[in-house]
Amino acid sequence: MNDILIYGAVTSSVYAMLAVGFTLMFGVARTLNLAHGSFYALGAYGTYLMTTSFKLSLTVAAVLAVLIVTALGVAMERMLIRPLRGVGLAVPMMTLALALVVEQVLFLGFGSEYRNVPSFIAASVIVGGVDVSGQRLLTVAVNGCVLACLWVFVHRTRQGSAILALSQDREAAQYVGIPVDRVYALVMGISAALAATAGVLTAPFLTVQPGMGLMPMIKALSIVIVGGLGSVRGSIAAALLLGYAETIVAYELSTAWTELVSLVAVFMTLVLRPAGLFGIRAR
Amino acid sequence: MSKAYANLAGATGFMAVMIVLPLVVRGRYFVGVLTLGLIYGIWAASWDFMSGLTGRENFGHALFIGAGAYTAGFLNTIWMANPWWSLPAAACVAVVFSLAVGIPTLRLSGPYFSLATLAAAAIMQRLTLIFWERTGGEDGLQGIAPLLKSPLELYYLCLFSLVAVVAILLAISASPWGMILRAIGGDELACRASGHNTTLYKVAAFAIGAAPAGLGGALYAHHQLQVGPQLLSVFVSVSVITMAYVGGIGSMYGAAIGAILLTVLTELLRGAGEWRLLVYSTVLVLMLFFRPHGLVAPLWQALRGGSE
Amino acid sequence: MSALLQAIGLSKHFGGVYAIRNVSLSISAGKITGILGPNGAGKTTLFDLLTGFLPADRGEVRLGDTLLTGKRADRIVNLGCARTFQLCRPFTGMSVVQNVMVGCLAPRVRDLKTTHARALHLLEEVGLGDKASLPAHALSQGDLRRLEIARALGTKPLLLLLDEPFSGLGAHEAETLSALIRQLNRDEGITVLMIEHRLRDLMLLAEHLLVMDSGKVIADGEPEAVMREPSVVAAYIGTRENGHAAARDTEP
Numbered sequence: 114m115n116d117i118l119i120y121g122a123v124t125s126s127v128y129a130m131l132a133v134g135f136t137l138m139f140g141v142a143r144t145l146n147l148a149h150g151s152f153y154a155l156g157a158y159g160t161y162l163m164t165t166s167f168k169l170s171l172t173v174a175a176v177l178a179v180l181i182v183t184a185l186g187v188a189m190e191r192m193l194i195r196p197l198r199g200v201g202l203a204v205p206m207m208t209l210a211l212a213l214v215v216e217q218v219l220f221l222g223f224g225s226e227y228r229n230v231p232s233f234i235a236a237s238v239i240v241g242g243v244d245v246s247g248q249r250l251l252t253v254a255v256n257g258c259v260l261a262c263l264w265v266f267v268h269r270t271r272q273g274s275a276i277l278a279l280s281q282d283r284e285a286a287q288y289v290g291i292p293v294d295r296v297y298a299l300v301m302g303i304s305a306a307l308a309a310t311a312g313v314l315t316a317p318f319l320t321v322q323p324g325m326g327l328m329p330m331i332k333a334l335s336i337v338i339v340g341g342l343g344s345v346r347g348s349i350a351a352a353l354l355l356g357y358a359e360t361i362v363a364y365e366l367s368t369a370w371t372e373l374v375s376l377v378a379v380f381m382t383l384v385l386r387p388a389g390l391f392g393i394r395a396r
Numbered sequence: 397m398s399k400a401y402a403n404l405a406g407a408t409g410f411m412a413v414m415i416v417l418p419l420v421v422r423g424r425y426f427v428g429v430l431t432l433g434l435i436y437g438i439w440a441a442s443w444d445f446m447s448g449l450t451g452r453e454n455f456g457h458a459l460f461i462g463a464g465a466y467t468a469g470f471l472n473t474i475w476m477a478n479p480w481w482s483l484p485a486a487a488c489v490a491v492v493f494s495l496a497v498g499i500p501t502l503r504l505s506g507p508y509f510s511l512a513t514l515a516a517a518a519i520m521q522r523l524t525l526i527f528w529e530r531t532g533g534e535d536g537l538q539g540i541a542p543l544l545k546s547p548l549e550l551y552y553l554c555l556f557s558l559v560a561v562v563a564i565l566l567a568i569s570a571s572p573w574g575m576i577l578r579a580i581g582g583d584e585l586a587c588r589a590s591g592h593n594t595t596l597y598k599v600a601a602f603a604i605g606a607a608p609a610g611l612g613g614a615l616y617a618h619h620q621l622q623v624g625p626q627l628l629s630v631f632v633s634v635s636v637i638t639m640a641y642v643g644g645i646g647s648m649y650g651a652a653i654g655a656i657l658l659t660v661l662t663e664l665l666r667g668a669g670e671w672r673l674l675v676y677s678t679v680l681v682l683m684l685f686f687r688p689h690g691l692v693a694p695l696w697q698a699l700r701g702g703s704e
Numbered sequence: 705m706s707a708l709l710q711a712i713g714l715s716k717h718f719g720g721v722y723a724i725r726n727v728s729l730s731i732s733a734g735k736i737t738g739i740l741g742p743n744g745a746g747k748t749t750l751f752d753l754l755t756g757f758l759p760a761d762r763g764e765v766r767l768g769d770t771l772l773t774g775k776r777a778d779r780i781v782n783l784g785c786a787r788t789f790q791l792c793r794p795f796t797g798m799s800v801v802q803n804v805m806v807g808c809l810a811p812r813v814r815d816l817k818t819t820h821a822r823a824l825h826l827l828e829e830v831g832l833g834d835k836a837s838l839p840a841h842a843l844s845q846g847d848l849r850r851l852e853i854a855r856a857l858g859t860k861p862l863l864l865l866l867d868e869p870f871s872g873l874g875a876h877e878a879e880t881l882s883a884l885i886r887q888l889n890r891d892e893g894i895t896v897l898m899i900e901h902r903l904r905d906l907m908l909l910a911e912h913l914l915v916m917d918s919g920k921v922i923a924d925g926e927p928e929a930v931m932r933e934p935s936v937v938a939a940y941i942g943t944r945e946n947g948h949a950a951a952r953d954t955e956p
Contacts (some may be wrong), residue, residue, distance in 0.1 A: 139507070145511070191565070195682065200688065205455070206684060209630070214674060221671065331515045369527070
């Protein structure tokens with residue numbers, strides 16, 4: 114029971130980081146960033162590269178990786194996405210193509226073998242009678258902190274209010290003088306940072322290979338749909354729901370069936386309540 | 397020369413070239429490459445039909461391709477069926493998948509359809525790996541029987557299939573139903589306001605596009621004699637989309653020709669080896685930026701004199 | 705006078721804010737009825753409710769005896785109730801005549817043999833006959849308005865709902881449009897319900913006037929009488945675009 118509680122928390126926190134970033138991009142910037150998984154992968158690979166090739170300490174490498182990926186995300190938004198806004202569905206297509214480019218670059222640069230990223234905390238800890246790796250606990254802690262900070266940022270700062278305003282009514286926000294382009298860049302930066310952080314934290318205990326970004330992103334999509342497209346609250350709620358559901362299924366049935374959990378959840382959402390848990394419109 | 401005659405001349409010219417080509421440039425390898433190009437042509441044209449006309453982007457065409465290919469694989473290796481059964485069976489299975497994905501999502505506005513198609517193909521790929529005991533996992537299904545004795549015969553079968561598929565899709569596109577599909581692509585709300593049940597049309601178009609994709613998957617299975625989870629990958633979906641973009645969205649014949657050209661070109665780039673996939677993705681990025689209307693169809697329309 | 709369209713107790717809210725609150729109305733067949741109201745009064749939302757583009761939270765809408773609420777928008781069109789949009793929505797990538805043909809292909813009136821001919825005829829009727837093969841995006845605002853109307857007419861509607869058809873039109877275009885609407889109403893017996901901001905254009909056409917404010921109908925009746933009601937005058941005080949016009953038009 115306790116191990117489900119703890120491992121479920123680890124999974125949920127990672128899913129939440131990915132889902133919140135994706136839903137922010139869609140809710141605020143109306144952008145389907147299908148390269149979202151790439152940020153996750155680049156965070157992990159960035160850490161790997163900097164610890165092995167540049168011999169930086171783990172913490173420094175991790176922070177640098179997140180910063181670089183964030184910068185890449187903002188650059189991508191500025192140079193490749195912004196010019197295509199309003200041109201039909203070129204943006205999702207472009208991001209999808211970019212995701213493939215990133216995967217291929219990683220493959221050509223690092224090969225297809227799984228890479229090893231050392232843990233931040235090598236030791237195991239006993240929590241509630243369960244032997245958990247320090248890395249996993251760190252993951253939950255950091256993810257939780259980051260999301261809390263994000264909440265504070267969005268609800269207590271001026272830039273945060275701009276983000277909220279833009280997500281509610283784009284035209285009105287423009288009339289009030291909110292710099293739309295800059296907010297979009299900010300949101301993209303946040304989205305990339307969240308995903309990269311998740312990648313950095315989970316790299317030590319999950320597989321690091323060029324295609325590692327795809328399934329996490331599909332997972333993020335599923336969670337965002339179940340929670341409600343554009344709703345941060347919904348993403349977190351759905352991340353908890355699905356994270357725990359998967360952990361329970363993994364323990365009671367088998368790991369093979371966990372993939373079907375999100376599939377069933379998405380299907381049920383689309384058929385019964387397309388708006389999702391906290392979504393606004395049903396159609 | 398009127399537009400219709402020009403089109404007929406172009407089509408005949410294309411057919412003549414494609415019929416003669418493998419006889420002139422001999423060699424099993426080359427025929428194999430051309431056959432693959434034709435199969436990609438079926439996939440690209442069938443993607444273009446739904447997504448090109450209605451503007452609802454399908455990011456998971458690989459789902460139908462893989463479904464068709466694995467259907468052929470299962471029928472042939474596990475149930476020892478005659479290979480010819482694969483073709484209709486694959487098409488039917490693909491249609492079933494299209495209904496499963498399309499019916500819940502196409503009635504909703506928003507990105508649900510696009511996201512669901514992407515997710516469906518990826519999840520299906522994951523499932524083939526998870527249930528590796530049944531599907532052969534990474535290696536997939538091997539030892540599939542060929543459809544026809546010689547590669548040349550298979551080539552002509554694929555050519556015939558491609559021409560038939562493109563002809564049928566073009567006929568639908570030129571019909572009143574095609575006009576309504578284009579109207580959905582132009583402005584779906586206004587199309588509803590004109591009295592049409594747009595969801596029904598979209599689902600129908602999706603299913604009509606899925607069938608040839610499945611068929612192509614079966615042809616692929618009996619050509620390569622093996623199928624694997626790579627057929628369900630995002631890469632396959634994006635390749636198909638790239639070919640349609642190069643060909644000119646909404647033209648269908650453009651997608652087919654784009655597919656043949658790109659397949660042949662990438663084979664010529666064989667020396668680049670692992671860089672091939674990178675080249676593909678970069679081509680799409682460039683196309684989106686500089687030539688969103690494509691190359692093949694606009695070129696043909698310019699040659700013919702006047703736009704559609 | 706028979707009621708062609710009836711709405712009883714329609715309500716619609718968005719997240720706690722009522723856009724339409726308990727609206728009831730009755731549109732007589734064969735008349736031109738106008739809906740007036742300041743921005744945000746809920747006029748377009750009302751149209752969306754009547755035509756099935758938005759589901760109502762409460763209330764019902766009937767076309768004759770047939771219940772419209774709960775039906776899909778395209779079903780309602782096929783029952784004889786067509787609409788245009790405030791911001792013109794042509795089918796991009798298609799020609800002018802093709803745009804109208806899509807309307808002519810509605811199941812209600814579909815006849816594949818005559819579709820093209822009917823479309824051309826409708827274009828002639830609205831004055832776009834010579835622009836039939838042009839791409840839709842090449843048309844001016846006024847022409848796009850007429851294209852929308854032609855497309856809606858393709859469905860052979862009993863009731864035509866026009867959403868601010870005069871907005872953005874110059875004096876000459878407005879006159880032509882006015883004449884067209886009058887002709888459609890008188891010669892073809894099409895009942896017209898139109899939202900309009902431009903008071904003068906509306907007063908010249910409407911035989912029956914509804915005034916809305918903050919999601920409610922505050923006046924309903926003969927145009928001259930309605931414009932004199934205190935609640936209506938109050939609703940327009942301070943509105944630059946309509947205040948002066950109201951004062952002018954209510955003078956004897």
